[in-house]
Amino acid sequence: MPHFVIMGAGRVGVMLAHTLEDAGHTVAVIDQDDRSFRRLRKEFAGQKVTGVGFDRETLKRAGIEKAYAFAAVSSGDNSNIIASRVARETFKVQNVVARIYDPNRAEFYQRLGIPTVAAVRWSTDQVLRRLLPEQAMAGDFREASGRLLLGELNLHDSWAGHALTDIERFAGVRIAYITRFGEGLLPGPDTSYQQGDTVHAMMGTEDINDIARILSQPPASDAESDLSWK
Secondary structure (H helix, E strand, O other), rough: OEEEEOOOOOOHHHHHHHHHOOOOOOOOOOEOOOHHHHHHOOOOOEEEEEEEOOOOHHHOOOOOOOEEEEEEOOHHHHHHHHHHHHHHHHHHOOOEEEEOHHHHHHHHHOOOOOOEEHHHHHOOOHHHHHOHHHHHHHOOOOOOOEEEEEEEOOHHHHHOOEEHHHHHHHHOOOOEEEEEHHHEEOOOOOOOOOOOOOOEEEEHHHHHHHHHHHOOOOOOOHHHHHOOOO
16 A cells, blocks of 8 residues: 655645545655644544654654655745655655745756646645656546547656657657646657656557556667557
8 A cells, every 4th residue: 555745734735645545545744733733634544743844764754765655745845845855865755746835946946856836836636646647647638539638647767868759659658748847848859858847648548557657667678669659
């Protein structure tokens, strides 16, 4: 059962904790003020860890070493980004997201490979999409027959530097656009994937599981490509 660690027991953190627990996951919530845990419902079964969210010992008590994903959604930009970097760089958590209030900082943080969600465009759904790959695959648009959908791709870090055309060929998708530093970008034939990019692609609904499996792993050789566009 995947384990999730959330830093911040404000409205955002509580919504995430309840949603993830309802989905059958184990959850730990970190906050410096133990009074903040009162926002959690009485029947919340997850951990409530009092402490600084970027402190290594606090993170260990919250189970960061076994965490599938980490979300830093406290009220402080600096705390959120420091905690996210510790989770990713020290504890090697692959799925990390930081809530950022200052959109001018988002570009810098994304260059560090930390997906960010600006508060002005924030929603619980956007954070979940960056924590749960299957949530992103639910899609933003589904065409009338139900055979195709437009959704976000979750790529292994090793895809950084590879051409988007390689991603299309290996996964059997058609990339519609990418979001880079908060701005939409129509890719050209020479556009490469950069860490921090959000890739939006059209894909066959029947191929979603195969696509997720292929892109969650480092790139394979040309001979191992096992999907083609239908």
